[in-house]
Amino acid sequence: MEVTNRYIVIKAKIDGKPQESDFEFKTETLSLPINPVSNDIIIKNLCISIDPYQINRMKTVSASQKTSEFAAGISPGEVIVAFGVGKVVASHNPKFENGDYVVGHISWGEYSVSQGFILNKLDPMGFPLSYHVGILGLAGLTAYAGFFEVCKPKKGEKVFVSAACGSVGNLVGQYAKNFGCYVVGCAGSANKVKLLKEKLGFDEAFNYKEETDLNLTLKRYFPDGIDIYFDNVGGEMLEAAISTMNLHGRVALCGIISEYTDAGKRAAPDMLSVMYKSITIQGFLVAFVGLFRGDNVGKRCVQISQD
Numbered sequence: 001m002e003v004t005n006r007y008i009v010i011k012a013k014i015d016g017k018p019q020e021s022d023f024e025f026k027t028e029t030l031s032l033p034i035n036p037v038s039n040d041i042i043i044k045n046l047c048i049s050i051d052p053y054q055i056n057r058m059k060t061v062s063a064s065q066k067t068s069e070f071a072a073g074i075s076p077g078e079v080i081v082a083f084g085v086g087k088v089v090a091s092h093n094p095k096f097e098n099g100d101y102v103v104g105h106i107s108w109g110e111y112s113v114s115q116g117f118i119l120n121k122l123d124p125m126g127f128p129l130s131y132h133v134g135i136l137g138l139a140g141l142t143a144y145a146g147f148f149e150v151c152k153p154k155k156g157e158k159v160f161v162s163a164a165c166g167s168v169g170n171l172v173g174q175y176a177k178n179f180g181c182y183v184v185g186c187a188g189s190a191n192k193v194k195l196l197k198e199k200l201g202f203d204e205a206f207n208y209k210e211e212t213d214l215n216l217t218l219k220r221y222f223p224d225g226i227d228i229y230f231d232n233v234g235g236e237m238l239e240a241a242i243s244t245m246n247l248h249g250r251v252a253l254c255g256i257i258s259e260y261t262d263a264g265k266r267a268a269p270d271m272l273s274v275m276y277k278s279i280t281i282q283g284f285l286v287a288f289v290g291l292f293r294g295d296n297v298g299k300r301c302v303q304i305s306q307d
Contacts, residue, residue, distance in 0.1 A: 007109025
């Protein structure tokens with residue numbers, strides 16, 4: 001089988017906020033080799049996850065590029081691998097048949113070629129395929145593991161979630177509420193704040209762009225202090241949260257999006273508070289342009305094709 005594939009690449013390394021002009025389309029012809037034992041499959045990409053960590057792969061240098069093969073740097077013109085859902089359209093791999101849905105590593109393009117590494121068959125179970133990129137995929141797993149395994153919540157504790165309308169943050173807040181915690185989230189618009197309070201069940205929410213002093217803001221919403229902070233942004237928000245934490249508070253560092261595109265912005269939390277309050281701060285990992293403007297609500301993914 002032979003298909004024409006359009007895919008997206010970066011033109012050059014990106015060391016600031018990504019712009020549409022930083023990317024371009026390439027076209028290639030994909031085909032399976034004559035050798036039937038190649039294990040190659042061609043996947044029609046259906047839904048691709050768009051995640052903030054990808055920008056660190058596109059930088060000239062980033063400490064994250066040396067931590068994992070999944071975070072390895074991307075060169076200009078190179079295929080960009082991401083988490084997504086697709087459908088097998090041709091296969092020389094005994095584990096996959098034509099028509100199988102698959103979930104795992106595919107590419108920013110219309111089609112992908114894979115030998116089945118970091119790829120599994122998918123039973124949609126009647127759910128939309130996008131759910132398997134979001135709540136039933138890495139976003140859901142990240143939120144669950146970060147909150148329950150890293151934060152180790154207790155019923156009645158006070159939880160603060162930054163970027164609370166994001167793919168992970170909105171789930172963390174809902175998990176926390178269902179578990180019996182008091183939950184406050186922050187977001188970047190009035191509409192997002194309304195969504196958090198009226199639809200997602202957060203006890204309170206605020207628009208951080210309207211606040212001039214984050215320390216006073218958090219003390220207003222947490223007069224008795226914060227027990228758990230689920231951090232998706234880093235920067236000044238992390239500093240303010242640390243200053244409001246209670247004794248034995250826990251901080252889960254899931255993302256630092258405020259620092260991804262600003263080399264001059266680095267969080268400098270009060271380490272005396274960390275030490276004397278015995279605060280635990282733990283980063284963790286499990287297994288785009290609009291993301292950095294704060295446009296997204298929920299999981300940002302791109303539907304490449306109809307099934």
